[in-house]
Amino acid sequence: MRNVIIILLFISAISCRNENREQRNLDSRISAEYLETITVNVDDFDFDQLGNWLKADKYVKLAPTPLLSVIKDIQIREGKIFIHDAFARIVCYDMQGKLLWLIDAEGVGPGEYTSIHELVINTETSEVVIYDNPALSLLFYDMKTGRYLRTEKLFKPNPTDIAFADGLYFYDSQYHNNYPNDTMLHYSLLTSRDGINIEQRFFKHDDSEAEYMFSDSPKNFYYSDSLLLYCKNFDNIIYQIGANRINARYQINLPDPLPCSFIEDKINPIEMLKSSYSSGITNVYECGSLLYFCYTKGDAYMMSLYDRDNQEMIYSGRRMFGGNNPNLPLLRLMDGVYKGQFFSVLTPEYLGDSTICSQPAYPDVLRDYNSDDDNPVIAFYDVIRSQSK
Numbered sequence: 001m002r003n004v005i006i007i008l009l010f011i012s013a014i015s016c017r018n019e020n021r022e023q024r025n026l027d028s029r030i031s032a033e034y035l036e037t038i039t040v041n042v043d044d045f046d047f048d049q050l051g052n053w054l055k056a057d058k059y060v061k062l063a064p065t066p067l068l069s070v071i072k073d074i075q076i077r078e079g080k081i082f083i084h085d086a087f088a089r090i091v092c093y094d095m096q097g098k099l100l101w102l103i104d105a106e107g108v109g110p111g112e113y114t115s116i117h118e119l120v121i122n123t124e125t126s127e128v129v130i131y132d133n134p135a136l137s138l139l140f141y142d143m144k145t146g147r148y149l150r151t152e153k154l155f156k157p158n159p160t161d162i163a164f165a166d167g168l169y170f171y172d173s174q175y176h177n178n179y180p181n182d183t184m185l186h187y188s189l190l191t192s193r194d195g196i197n198i199e200q201r202f203f204k205h206d207d208s209e210a211e212y213m214f215s216d217s218p219k220n221f222y223y224s225d226s227l228l229l230y231c232k233n234f235d236n237i238i239y240q241i242g243a244n245r246i247n248a249r250y251q252i253n254l255p256d257p258l259p260c261s262f263i264e265d266k267i268n269p270i271e272m273l274k275s276s277y278s279s280g281i282t283n284v285y286e287c288g289s290l291l292y293f294c295y296t297k298g299d300a301y302m303m304s305l306y307d308r309d310n311q312e313m314i315y316s317g318r319r320m321f322g323g324n325n326p327n328l329p330l331l332r333l334m335d336g337v338y339k340g341q342f343f344s345v346l347t348p349e350y351l352g353d354s355t356i357c358s359q360p361a362y363p364d365v366l367r368d369y370n371s372d373d374d375n376p377v378i379a380f381y382d383v384i385r386s387q388s389k
Contacts, residue, residue, distance in 0.1 A: 032248040038306055039253045045315045051327035053290060053314060055382045057341060059365045062375035063099040066091065071345055071376065075223065076338040077121045081378065082128065084119045090128060092146060101146030111148030113139055118162040129195065131162055138195055152196055157185050163221035165228040166243035169195045172220040174233055176205060188232045202246060203232055224286045224337035231281050238284050254278035254295055287337045288383035303333065330379060346377040
């Protein structure tokens with residue numbers, strides 16, 4: 001998946017605390033009225049207690065054909081599951097895991113792409129949009145059938161992540177090396193109504209940040225139902241973004257944050273693994289009273305759960321998993337929110353190593369799972385009311 005731990009440890013976008021940089025980026029179009037500060041503490045935790053906040057509701061096993069490779073992106077929109085895998089395909093399923101259609105079109109002909117850099121679902125026009133970075137193109141397909149519709153050239157910007165919400169395309173634009181003189185595009189967040197013409201710009205590039213290149217980048221946009229959250233590179237603030245305004249929602253104060261000198265001096269990211277510094281906020285999802293997010297700390301990938309109602313950290317550590325609490329037999333990384341539930345991809349590797357799947361108290365979809373021939377299972381979790389102090 002896109003959040004495979006070893007990849008993120010090396011290529012994670014680095015966040016550092018610098019009040020002057022944050023203040024410079026907050027212009028009059030960005031509201032900080034509801035900004036909440038979250039201080040992350042790393043503590044021991046009884047994982048059985050997670051069942052007091054989360055409850056497994058259902059499991060959807062994806063059809064075994066085609067057999068998926070590593071999942072790079074998953075989005076669930078309007079009753080359909082869209083998956084972009086490492087074989088450069090878009091595979092669409094219904095909410096029972098039945099295959100609906102497949103886009104497998106690498107090539108140079110009409111409707112074909114050289115690669116899939118990003119997947120976007122335009123729910124207003126019912127289109128699946130693929131960004132082909134080498135071809136500098138957006139390819140549009142019918143959301144219901146997967147049928148090819150058209151191709152539009154996107155010469156610039158060269159986005160590192162794309163999202164769609166409130167009738168707008170949002171581009172995360174980390175670098176401007178390909179158009180150094182077009183200063184109107186030297187911004188981290190750009191908006192477009194048609195996907196081609198840029199309308200608004202936010203967060204002017206800092207030279208030291210824009211020149212600090214990585215071989216790849218994690219996602220920067222995160223869907224929680226209709227809510228779109230954004231965390232830009234080199235920042236510890238999570239923003240809620242939409243057509244009318246950007247709201248600074250959460251300031252995440254990580255333990256022992258990476259100094260900004262790492263970026264300014266262009267230190268090799270591998271050096272981060274040798275330190276105890278924290279960085280790279282990612283996988284940010286808000287569901288009911290809970291906020292989930294991840295980050296790296298030294299050589300560890302950390303998962304966090306925060307109780308918004310009681311304004312306290314529930315857990316932050318190297319892993320989160322189910323235990324003896326029957327509410328939560330299995331838990332892996334959260335991958336999004338759909339219809340008021342967290343969802344998570346349970347991979348064949350994970351399910352094959354989990355002895356709990358063979359216990360008779362759990363659904364057949366888990367007990368009968370074959371890790372050699374079956375595709376991943378999508379797990380959905382209800383948020384139980386906050387545990388008051």
